[in-house]
Amino acid sequence: MSELTRKTEELTVLTLSIGKQMLAIPAANLREILDPLPRTRVPGAGNAAPWVLNVRGAVVPLADLGIPLGILDQTSRDAESDARRFVVLEVDIGCDKAIVAILADVVHDVTAIPADKIEPLPAASQFPAGFLTGLYRGSDSFVLLPDLSAIFTTLAQRSAAA
Amino acid sequence: MNDDLTAVFREEIRDLVESLERGLLDLKTRPQDAGLVNQVFRDLHTIKGSGGMFGFVALASFIHDFETAFDRVRSGKAQVTADLIRLGLAARDQIPALLEGAPDPQDIRGSILRALQALTSDPTAVPSMPDLPRLTFCLTGPALALGARPDLVLTELATLGATDIMAVADTMPALADLDPDTCCLTWTMSMPATVGKADIEDVFLFVEAEWTLDMAVNNAPLPGVAVVSADVSAATTASPAPAVSASNEAEATVRVPATRLDTLMDSVGELVTVEARLTELARQSCDPSLIATAELVTRLAGQLRDATIVMRMVPLRSLVARFRRLIHSLSDTLGKPVEFIIKGEETELDKTMIEKLADPLVHILRNALDHGMETPAERQAAGKTGEGRIELSAIHAGGEVLIRVRDDGKGMNPERIRAKAVERGLIQPDAQLSESQIFTLVFEPGFSTAETVTEVSGRGVGMDVVRRTIESLRGSIDVESRLNHGTSVTLRLPLTLAIIDGLLIDVAGEKYTLPLATVQEIVELPAEKSQASLTGDFLDVRGKFVPFVRLRTMFDCDAPLPESQNVVIVEAADGCIGFVVDHIIGTNQTVIKQMSKLHSGARSISGATILGDGTVALIIDVPQLVALARPQGDLVKELAA
Numbered sequence: 001m002s003e004l005t006r007k008t009e010e011l012t013v014l015t016l017s018i019g020k021q022m023l024a025i026p027a028a029n030l031r032e033i034l035d036p037l038p039r040t041r042v043p044g045a046g047n048a049a050p051w052v053l054n055v056r057g058a059v060v061p062l063a064d065l066g067i068p069l070g071i072l073d074q075t076s077r078d079a080e081s082d083a084r085r086f087v088v089l090e091v092d093i094g095c096d097k098a099i100v101a102i103l104a105d106v107v108h109d110v111t112a113i114p115a116d117k118i119e120p121l122p123a124a125s126q127f128p129a130g131f132l133t134g135l136y137r138g139s140d141s142f143v144l145l146p147d148l149s150a151i152f153t154t155l156a157q158r159s160a161a162a
Numbered sequence: 163m164n165d166d167l168t169a170v171f172r173e174e175i176r177d178l179v180e181s182l183e184r185g186l187l188d189l190k191t192r193p194q195d196a197g198l199v200n201q202v203f204r205d206l207h208t209i210k211g212s213g214g215m216f217g218f219v220a221l222a223s224f225i226h227d228f229e230t231a232f233d234r235v236r237s238g239k240a241q242v243t244a245d246l247i248r249l250g251l252a253a254r255d256q257i258p259a260l261l262e263g264a265p266d267p268q269d270i271r272g273s274i275l276r277a278l279q280a281l282t283s284d285p286t287a288v289p290s291m292p293d294l295p296r297l298t299f300c301l302t303g304p305a306l307a308l309g310a311r312p313d314l315v316l317t318e319l320a321t322l323g324a325t326d327i328m329a330v331a332d333t334m335p336a337l338a339d340l341d342p343d344t345c346c347l348t349w350t351m352s353m354p355a356t357v358g359k360a361d362i363e364d365v366f367l368f369v370e371a372e373w374t375l376d377m378a379v380n381n382a383p384l385p386g387v388a389v390v391s392a393d394v395s396a397a398t399t400a401s402p403a404p405a406v407s408a409s410n411e412a413e414a415t416v417r418v419p420a421t422r423l424d425t426l427m428d429s430v431g432e433l434v435t436v437e438a439r440l441t442e443l444a445r446q447s448c449d450p451s452l453i454a455t456a457e458l459v460t461r462l463a464g465q466l467r468d469a470t471i472v473m474r475m476v477p478l479r480s481l482v483a484r485f486r487r488l489i490h491s492l493s494d495t496l497g498k499p500v501e502f503i504i505k506g507e508e509t510e511l512d513k514t515m516i517e518k519l520a521d522p523l524v525h526i527l528r529n530a531l532d533h534g535m536e537t538p539a540e541r542q543a544a545g546k547t548g549e550g551r552i553e554l555s556a557i558h559a560g561g562e563v564l565i566r567v568r569d570d571g572k573g574m575n576p577e578r579i580r581a582k583a584v585e586r587g588l589i590q591p592d593a594q595l596s597e598s599q600i601f602t603l604v605f606e607p608g609f610s611t612a613e614t615v616t617e618v619s620g621r622g623v624g625m626d627v628v629r630r631t632i633e634s635l636r637g638s639i640d641v642e643s644r645l646n647h648g649t650s651v652t653l654r655l656p657l658t659l660a661i662i663d664g665l666l667i668d669v670a671g672e673k674y675t676l677p678l679a680t681v682q683e684i685v686e687l688p689a690e691k692s693q694a695s696l697t698g699d700f701l702d703v704r705g706k707f708v709p710f711v712r713l714r715t716m717f718d719c720d721a722p723l724p725e726s727q728n729v730v731i732v733e734a735a736d737g738c739i740g741f742v743v744d745h746i747i748g749t750n751q752t753v754i755k756q757m758s759k760l761h762s763g764a765r766s767i768s769g770a771t772i773l774g775d776g777t778v779a780l781i782i783d784v785p786q787l788v789a790l791a792r793p794q795g796d797l798v799k800e801l802a803a
Contacts, residue, residue: 040778041672042757043717044764052761052770052778057432059755059770059778093759100760152760159763 010112015143016087016104018066022143024113024136029148031088031099033107048155053101055088062086062101068131068151069144081105092149093156100152118145130154171216172261173417178205179257180483186250187486191501193242202250203232209257211356221260224271228253231278240282249278251487294352297324297362299373300345307343310369316349318365323354420513423474430463430470431661431753437463438750438774467661467751475510478556478565481520482507485527485554492528498535500550509556511563515635515655519565522628526567526651527552529625534571534649544646546570562679563657568650574643576600582609601641605629636677636768638785664752664771666779667730667743670719673779675752675771676741680732680784687727687742701729701740710740711791716766734788741787750774754781766790 013024014033032055039051039062049063065071083106090099118134121127131154133145185202192198206229214222228250234240253274259266266272297319301310316327330348340346353362359375366373437459444456482504489502511519530552538548553568576597583589583603595603603609607626632639637655656662656679664675685703700707710729713719729740752771761767768783 038775038777040770040780042761042764042767042780044766045761046763049760052757052780054772054776054778057435057772059757059772061758061760063760096759098758098760100758156759156762159760161763 009115011115011118012110012112013145014087014110015108015138016085017106017108018064018069018071018103019105021066021069021071022108022138022141023065023069024143024145025087025089025102025148026145027110029089029091031090033104034086034088034101036084036086046155046159049100049159053086055099055101058099060088060099060101062103063152063155064103065146065151066103068128068155069146070126070128083107089148091152093152098152168216170417171212174212175209175257175261178209179254180480181205182209183251183254183487184483186247186254187483187490189242190244190247190490196236199232199236199242203229203236206232207355218261220263221257224253224256224260224275227275228278231282234282243281246278246281249274249281251490253278294325295355295357296350296376297353297373298348298350298376299366299371300348301369301371302345303370304343305370306345308370310345310371312345312347312349315365315369315371319351319353319362322357322361322365324351327351423470423513427470427474430467433463434467434661434751434753435772435774439776440774442774464751471512471657471661474513476513476516477508477510478516479507481516481523482554484520485523488524488527489531489552492531496532496535498531498537498550499548500531500535500552503551503553505553505555506557509558509563511655512657518631518635519653519655522631522653523554523565523567525625525628526653527554530567530569530571530649530651534569534573536572540572544572558657563655565653565655566650568648570648573645573647573649574601574604574641575645576643579603598641601643602639604641605639633785662752662754664750664781665730666747666750666773667713667741668745668747669713669717669743670721671744672717672719673747673773673777674713674743675750675779675781676730676732677752677781677784678749682731682733682738684746685729685731685740687729689726692723692727703731703738706738708738708740710742711787712742714742714744716787716791732784732788734785739788739791741782752781 012027014027014030015022015024017023034055037053037055039053041051042049042061045051047064048067049061051062053060053062085104085107086101087104087107088099088101090097092098113136117136119136120134121129121132123129127144131147131151133147135142135144137143182202182205185198185205189195189198189202206225210222210225210229213219213225231240231246232250235242235246240246253271256266256271256274260271299315301312301315316324320327328350330350331346333348334340334346353375362373362375437456441456441460444452447453486502486504489500493500531550535550535552536544536546541548541550551570554566555568556563556565558564579600580589580595580603583600583606584591586606586609588603588606588609589595605625605628609625629639632653632655635655637653640652640654641649642652643649656677663678665678665681667674667676683703685701687701691699691701699710701710702708708731714721714723724744727742727744728746729742730746731738731740750771750773754769755771757764757767757769766783766787767780768786769781770778771781773779
């Protein structure tokens, strides 16, 4: 939240789409954007992070943020489109830093958004409030700001308890 | 630079303190061993010497008094007693604090030293000054005739730091009998302790002379010529002076920070991965020169890998010292005298493994002494010797290291463990368990059969930590026990954590690696068994029934079945089990990468590795997969509930 509470400042984000939903990922978390690589399914890993990738010699989990965020519009999700990318991020899982990759159906661009344009999630939203830090109005639709640390920490805890 | 040197010094002191402790504990069992007394003395002496050199004055003066006490023992003026050992260990414990410059408000150090002095002082002896080694030499045979010049020898010795030089003229004949070509004088002098035998040998390299360097001249009469030859043999049989041994060791070994070894291992892991990729590309190119180069790289990478693994190997000895100390003080606290035997402390293991083994072994040893061992009275009632016996042994067996802690205590009572496990809700009252399965219940969280919780153990935390740690090292634990005869706990550990030999298999187009060490054999799956059936599946392997599971089912694969399937038979905790796979790809060097926390729930997977084509293959956790493949236990429980 700290980036968002500094009213006068801007937040630099990478915008991408999962299904038809736009997301904005803080650029501070961004490591690299890769063309799709061969991925390996992990049996018994659940559907939120079902694969691993080889990212420059490191084995990195590949997650689908659409699952924890409850993005129901799954049209065109399984079709391998040319626009699909793997976005490699550095996130906090618990107290540790970890490298994870997420699926993006389309990667748009890097923009700076004024912090005061970010609004809290409406109470009656269909999205899980614990996994979002807020949203803002983009050019043609609203853009979600996922709380990466909360999402991945929860996924790790759920996995450890499985 | 000063920091560097101080770091080296601290490291050296740590080793010396370890060696000192080992020596003291050894002395407890062999108080008459003069070699051990000498070793303790040498360690103390070196600590004092280097402490003074690096400006740790308080340390040097503390050790000096400590050393004085052992000097008395060495010269036969005092005896090695249990009290002396205890004080020695207490004094040893002060060394780290002295190194840190920690204050000593209660004057613990002073009281230790006074006690040491009281214990070793000989009322008739003069309070001692530190004695310098005394060098005695005489020129022999036709040395003078050959042109030897005693004055030059003396000058050279003086430059080494000789002081208090005296000529002994006891054997001077009458003038009429004097042969001017024979030197009848003998010289004695004090040499600084830093001068080793080697330095003196250098002086006498071209001079025919008889000389001795006597370390233990303690107010003794000056040796005359008559005793010189006897002293020569004593000097040569005695261990070399500290300066000499230290310099030899410095040549033989190099200290490297552990992080550098980790970096090297990571790089070698990457290299092995890249090498696999190169080999794959070379194979596809069909270019003979490229293939030859790739083969060369393969060989070199293999050598480099082996060398790196060996470099990371550390003998178990580095751990064992603290265990001896633990047993020593614990057996005092509990009033259970034990003989602690260590076998195979030279057995080597990967250094990360050694670090992680310390806590589990402490737990196991504590348990052996606290729960396993009886009191002397109980032991005598059971017809055993009053002193118990705990043995820690380590051996290499195949690709594994077996570390075993065995005691001759009261053993474990399977009935009591069972009752406790039922009471704790760990098993159902009518569960069918073999004896060894019952014993492994003690590693379940929250299990403890000790009626009283002691300061040492009995809270039921610990043993489950032991199991978790060992499993995280890809090892396993076996427990054997006979009532009234003792218990033995065996830890099976892989030699290295970083790279293993793997068997690459294909399951419905996905690649997995099995640790080759677990693979027993590979057979073809008979055609009539190719379809999954609801009843339990067995395979008849040369008259033995081997249960098998289908990895396609375990891993939820639904690709069409291939024409033929293979069964990889692996060794599990209790017998063999077969894994049905589509086909075998081959063996490979598997550089183990840890799975992320997001995948800690994938229990059947212990890690991942990167293949030659850059894709990731998962490493199957055989014991976990075997456990997952055995849902019958739960079914039995459910039916019973």
